[in-house]
Amino acid sequence: MLILPRPHLSISQINLWESDPSAYMKRYFLNIPDAPSPMMEFGKQFASNIEDYCKMSEANQIITETDFNFPPNFLNNILLYPNVEYKLEHDFGDFKFIGYIDNASENFEIIRDFKTGTAAWTQDRLENSLQMKAYSLILFKQKGIIPTCFIDYYKTRVKGKSMEWTDVHETYQHTFSMVDLVETDSRIRKAAEEIAEAYELHCNEDLSALITKYVECDIVVKGWTIERDNLRNKIEQELQNSRYMVQVDDKILSYSTYQKKSYTHSPELLEREEQLAAQKKQEILYGVATEETKTVTLLTVKDAK
Numbered sequence: 001m002l003i004l005p006r007p008h009l010s011i012s013q014i015n016l017w018e019s020d021p022s023a024y025m026k027r028y029f030l031n032i033p034d035a036p037s038p039m040m041e042f043g044k045q046f047a048s049n050i051e052d053y054c055k056m057s058e059a060n061q062i063i064t065e066t067d068f069n070f071p072p073n074f075l076n077n078i079l080l081y082p083n084v085e086y087k088l089e090h091d092f093g094d095f096k097f098i099g100y101i102d103n104a105s106e107n108f109e110i111i112r113d114f115k116t117g118t119a120a121w122t123q124d125r126l127e128n129s130l131q132m133k134a135y136s137l138i139l140f141k142q143k144g145i146i147p148t149c150f151i152d153y154y155k156t157r158v159k160g161k162s163m164e165w166t167d168v169h170e171t172y173q174h175t176f177s178m179v180d181l182v183e184t185d186s187r188i189r190k191a192a193e194e195i196a197e198a199y200e201l202h203c204n205e206d207l208s209a210l211i212t213k214y215v216e217c218d219i220v221v222k223g224w225t226i227e228r229d230n231l232r233n234k235i236e237q238e239l240q241n242s243r244y245m246v247q248v249d250d251k252i253l254s255y256s257t258y259q260k261k262s263y264t265h266s267p268e269l270l271e272r273e274e275q276l277a278a279q280k281k282q283e284i285l286y287g288v289a290t291e292e293t294k295t296v297t298l299l300t301v302k303d304a305k
Helices: 011-019 021-029 038-058 123-127 130-143 178-202 205-239 267-285
Strands: 083-091 096-104 110-117 148-159 162-174 244-248 251-255
Touching: 011 021, 011 130, 011 178, 021 178, 038 083, 038 096, 038 110, 038 148, 038 162, 083 130, 096 130, 110 130, 123 148, 123 162, 130 148, 130 178
Parallel strands: 110 148
Antiparallel strands: 083 096, 096 110, 148 162, 244 251
């Protein structure tokens, strides 16, 4: 069994690990939560409202759409299937995976996920969604079916410190291939192995003791750096534009000033630079730019906040 920071893996964990390992380690190794996001909270509340609505409907309670904060005409546009917030749990052998399907048909041939937010969903985004690929993979392993996946995207916008619905509703559907499922299985296992490897280092007591000493030294160095900079400021105030040289023990300190030039370029040139930067980002996004990889080692010490 792989030793992981949580009893199971989830899509959000894998996505975070793949996109930003440092953010993952901060969240799951150090247990430092992210600041609450209005968009995330809004999406969670939407999912909770759907679940509550379905439970009340099954109990034959009298309810209306106005009892919940649903998008405009939500219940008229959507057919809600019997499986709501369905817990999908699977044992990959070395680790367990848990996910929740927003809505699924009785035989799981159709699964649907409701998305909110300002970042638009597209057909391409669905076809590259690790979440929907993983759910399809597990349903195939457990039930022998490859479901048709639906994304129902309801666009929201920020209003002050809260979120509100817009009139934008888009639906996309896709069925993944066996090649997609095999690749997804490998991708999930790879992420689990990488997380376990990093977590093993995190739990290494000898390495932890070495790091602790390093942090203590770094604090001392930073303290002396602040003291040195304060002394430098006082010396600069005394000498200002003078020239000065002195020997202290076996060290020679010299002081001089010079003019450093900078330029403000024309708005036309600045606009072209912005356009060029945007074009560079597009080439990276669409795979046109040639990728070069260089290993850079950073060892930093900063406040946990």
